[in-house]
Amino acid sequence: MRRWNAEREALAQRIAAGSAFARGKIVAAADAGALIEAVIRPFDRVCLEGDNQKQADLLARALAGVDPAKIHDLHMVQSGVVLPEHLDVFETGVAKKLDYAYSGPQAGRIAKMLFGGKIELGAVHTYLELFARYFIDLTPNVALVAAVSADRDGNLYTGPNTEDTPTVIEATAFKSGVVIAQVNEVVDKLPRVDIPGDRVHFVVEAKKPFYVEPLFTRDPGAITETQILTAMLAIKGIYEPYGVKRLNHGIGFNTAAIELLLPTFAERLGLKGKICTRFALNPHPTLIPAIESGWVEQIHCFGSEVGMDDYIEARPDIFFTGPDGSLRSNRAFCQTAGLYACDMFIGATLQIDLAGNSSTVTASRIAGFGGAPNMGSDARGRRHPAEPWLKAGREADPDGLPALRRGRKLVVQIGETFGEGNAPTFVEKLDALALAEKLGLELAPVMIYADDVTHIVTEEGIANLLLCRDKDEREQAVRGVAGYTEVGRGRDAKMVQRLRERGIIKRPEDLGINVLDVDRSLLAARSIKDLARWSGGLYRPPSKFRNW
């Protein structure tokens, strides 16, 4: 006779074992390690919550401290590899296999550990893809999550940083997995219920806030004139002609510059209400001037941003907020919105090849993908029209039967021809390919594939890849905006000139932009202090961004 409730029985045993360290569901911070040792079993799939923002840091430390003789060979299935502890568990043998999405701050160390064979790599995913697998073949046996507070029944309040928590818990709790939440405090009554208590088995009282990285804060003071130029090109050459209203902005100074040019440069172009009204976006501080100037109608967020909570709470017409007044973020829904309800994704990258493939992986750093592959891909399941999407579709396929012609998501890569450390952004061959060879990966870690990219913007101009009709045109369009990089210098000048005549390449002067007019005074805010001022004092920048 086959048993059909092995998982349920295991759950009961795990809860019984963990209960030795709990009063009801509540566990003292000092007992977190003992709790984890009691609940987790070797070879378990474990989701340790952490993405590019919030971190279940106390539980990460506790897991890193367990006895590898008792707990070993775990398969970690988690959004972010961000804290040192996320990799320590692989050094000690507590964990063995890894499936993840983002590893920005640990990009160097994770690369070394992969080369050294310390980690058995499953795959590097985009967030929504990893969430999808939680329901099919990477369902966690144990989830270690973070919330602001809990009541004694285990109901959780995540506050503004809801992020991945509901998704992780849904996949775990409803498949007989154990959910352990660290909370800043246990209270009698929660400001709102983000997670019902019957999905939460243990609550560890951390007595201090979980760690959150202010990843989406860009100091306007650090925005260069070159970045302002690329932002002006994007607004005049892409946002305006396509009429992009629903969009996502990646992290970076180029898109921060776009946000700060909306109430100035874009407003003078008469674009208010015609572009940038609805976002799938974290609460970027650099968007405050545009919001305050009445540009923005609605924003749905993946997570919150450090220092933005009071501002968001005072702007409920713009943001999604709960009955308690504070932000309700949700990474799974915001990624879905970015995929299916946005007409543009614009972001930066580290390397672009001659076809337009791009990657943030370099020879020594594996940063992961985050949300870019999802939002920076053409959603082929999309069935609703919108003018930017239809126009892009017409450009890509001018001769197609109109009724059978699909639209296209605008996927824009924006950056300077030379990036950090003067490394060229344009390369003949992505470092990602060498890495794939070295690690024996079946797929090179390409962030956005060439066939999804529609435009490349640099200080030299815009290349519209939708209008390229063959591989050669495409290569010359890429070379034609690659400036003084080797790739740029390798251009066929005559062909680039013809591409320019056909409007495939646009220079600043083709768009009526005088490079001499580019000036930091165009930015609606020129410092973090300016942003705080725009917000009426509601934005409270983290101390590392304050110099006053």
Place this chain on the structure above:
Amino acid sequence: MRRWNAEREALAQRIAAGSAFARGKIVAAADAGALIEAVIRPFDRVCLEGDNQKQADLLARALAGVDPAKIHDLHMVQSGVVLPEHLDVFETGVAKKLDYAYSGPQAGRIAKMLFGGKIELGAVHTYLELFARYFIDLTPNVALVAAVSADRDGNLYTGPNTEDTPTVIEATAFKSGVVIAQVNEVVDKLPRVDIPGDRVHFVVEAKKPFYVEPLFTRDPGAITETQILTAMLAIKGIYEPYGVKRLNHGIGFNTAAIELLLPTFAERLGLKGKICTRFALNPHPTLIPAIESGWVEQIHCFGSEVGMDDYIEARPDIFFTGPDGSLRSNRAFCQTAGLYACDMFIGATLQIDLAGNSSTVTASRIAGFGGAPNMGSDARGRRHPAEPWLKAGREADPDGLPALRRGRKLVVQIGETFGEGNAPTFVEKLDALALAEKLGLELAPVMIYADDVTHIVTEEGIANLLLCRDKDEREQAVRGVAGYTEVGRGRDAKMVQRLRERGIIKRPEDLGINVLDVDRSLLAARSIKDLARWSGGLYRPPSKFRNW
């Protein structure tokens, strides 16, 4: 001075107006209409919950009964147009504009009303796309949802049919919208909490269960030998060579036949454990024999299926279930799983054209899309490898640089060459194109586009479109499996023969299948009663499927 809390103030007013008909949050069924008239305002965006399964039927009737002088010009943003009341509101002027995803049972009437100009059509979406827009530009002002029970704080228990409810409520409640839930009963303590009460403003006690359509029940007694043949072809010619483990099956007798051949035909081929282990799928009764035979490891569900609840509850190792023991379904996550974590989508359609575009829209019926466009599209954001996906990618692009070659989702259309009423499945031009012209749509309602379809299976054989190298080969591959339809008879017999020699077309004999062996005795269950027997009496078919 701009106000930033207009929505919050409107919410307070709406709740105050509705509270006249409530005790606390509880409203009597007889007062549902008065409550709705008090809460909804003209031109509101309203989500009336209903998909292809569960329906907020009491609230649908109440909305259809409001005074159009008071409530008019609503913009309905909802998954399903299924009940007559969903269209009645457009006849009376209560509603004006419609954005939706599925309209199977109302396909004829909705077509007539669109032709008659009674409905202003936004777009026909796939479910996940509509959910995405709830967070960007179709956020409901009011959501009318359905649950099994509520407590006096408004906490909701959705039971096995959770489906769209968490998504609809999240988008509405956290953007200052009003949430009204009909429940079968108000209780003191819920079996589990599916929706926290602070997101629910009013609870209408219906005193009887909401309507659920048993849409995924297929009587094995109605499966034809032709359908069994297509199922055998699919298993032998696609499931086996690609090794498809993670997948979704559409609704229909062909895929039901596949499910019923797993413990018989497929088991004899030695495929147990090698195919069909993990599904994004509703609890199809026809999957019971495969589950009982140990074929299936895990299933995540969009919704439940009438009569399957006790069976699911007794099989928690397979299904996602709550602490109360019953199924936890979730359409948004299951669609996400179907998009990103499955290697195959296989389903039926009404019409396929020469390129491979398909649609369920005919001249007089607009059935909507449901989940097919999402799950039947290549997820270009996907970054994790799996053998079926990699093999499909190699077939599509044999000369590509391996490290830069993406995999491909297997998207299979299966059906007989002649469908219901002897209408040919294969056509020169989809009716959807004529419809788009007639209604002035910017996009024809194509369900799955040619460039996403990888295989077509009919009783004549399998066409592998991945292996076609140009438009002509593709057309002849389609014609080559189109049987005696006009499209099939129009084939270039020599070219079809060459395609067969190259393995692009496979006939039953090419796969070692003798058409004379095809017999209903191959089905693991040949009646609904057989399914009930396989389940040990746990599956309780709805009365319309019982003849004993």
